[in-house]
Amino acid sequence: MLFGPPGTGKTTFARAVASRLDWPFVELFPSRLSDTPGGLAAALRTSFEVVGHLEHAVVFIDEVEEIASRRGGIPPSPTQGVTNELLKLVADFRDHSGRLLICATNFVRALDAAFLRHGRFDYVIPIGLPDPEARAAIWQRYIPASVVPSIDLGVLVAASDGFTPADIEYAARKASQEALARALRTGDEPSPGEELTTNDYLAALAGTRATVSEATVVEFLDDITKIARL
Ligand SMILES: Nc1ncnc2c1ncn2[C@@H]1O[C@H](COP(=O)(O)OP(=O)(O)OP(=O)(O)O)[C@@H](O)[C@H]1O
Numbered sequence: 001m002l003f004g005p006p007g008t009g010k011t012t013f014a015r016a017v018a019s020r021l022d023w024p025f026v027e028l029f030p031s032r033l034s035d036t037p038g039g040l041a042a043a044l045r046t047s048f049e050v051v052g053h054l055e056h057a058v059v060f061i062d063e064v065e066e067i068a069s070r071r072g073g074i075p076p077s078p079t080q081g082v083t084n085e086l087l088k089l090v091a092d093f094r095d096h097s098g099r100l101l102i103c104a105t106n107f108v109r110a111l112d113a114a115f116l117r118h119g120r121f122d123y124v125i126p127i128g129l130p131d132p133e134a135r136a137a138i139w140q141r142y143i144p145a146s147v148v149p150s151i152d153l154g155v156l157v158a159a160s161d162g163f164t165p166a167d168i169e170y171a172a173r174k175a176s177q178e179a180l181a182r183a184l185r186t187g188d189e190p191s192p193g194e195e196l197t198t199n200d201y202l203a204a205l206a207g208t209r210a211t212v213s214e215a216t217v218v219e220f221l222d223d224i225t226k227i228a229r230l
């Protein structure tokens with residue numbers, strides 16, 4: 001179970017695990033399954049049956065809180081039957097080797113306690129904001145290789161504290177677009193090392209709002225102490 005604020009890389013991580021294992025990646029979309037006749041619980045059962053025919057598979061369910069939120073209440077929540085079904089499916093799934101189930105959520109505290117109990121998921125892993133080392137790697141991925149040598153990476157890493165990978169990706173693209181627009185405006189061929197500068201990235205970053213608020217970070221840290229299991 002992966003949990004954390006939006007844009008921190010949960011889906012990317014799940015895909016990377018499948019790619020490392022060289023197993024097929026099967027993503028189930030709760031919102032799409034609910035449209036099938038027979039309802040969500042039946043659709044989930046069918047999907048897991050189909051996956052059962054694969055020799056290996058990483059099954060990924062994003063936004064799992066939609067189908068595994070806290071049960072109970074009067075009247076019972078409409079998703080209660082679905083949550084029960086999913087609990088059964090997870091138990092069966094665990095009985096077979098060669099398969100990995102990864103779920104992701106932005107709202108781990110909304111999940112049914114039974115779902116997070118020992119024996120259901122081996123790991124409940126927080127995916128938070130990137131640390132300086134991770135930010136350096138993310139910047140290098142989104143800055144064109146020809147430009148990287150002339151960029152002061154340390155400055156960008158420091159300025160992007162509190163930003164998600166998605167925020168950094170957005171700022172990097174914006175800087176590229178601005179630089180292109182500038183080159184088209186002036187009509188001059190930029191000299192090497194001048195196409196995109198550290199300041200271009202800083203300007204783009206200044207115009208990018210961090211997705212994750214401080215309040216969300218506080219909640220996330222609380223979730224880590226109460227719910228994470230590594
Ligand atoms: N380790 C990484 N290196 C580079 N880019 C990354 C990394 N992790 C995530 N990203 C980029 O950040 C963006 C958001 O990542 P992703 O969709 O995995 O986040 P998420 O946690 O699943 O978000 P959500 O909670 O909204 O589903 C993607 O465009 C992805 O390419």
Ligand SMILES: [Mg+2]
Nearest residue numbers: 010011062104
């Ligand atoms: Mg995602």
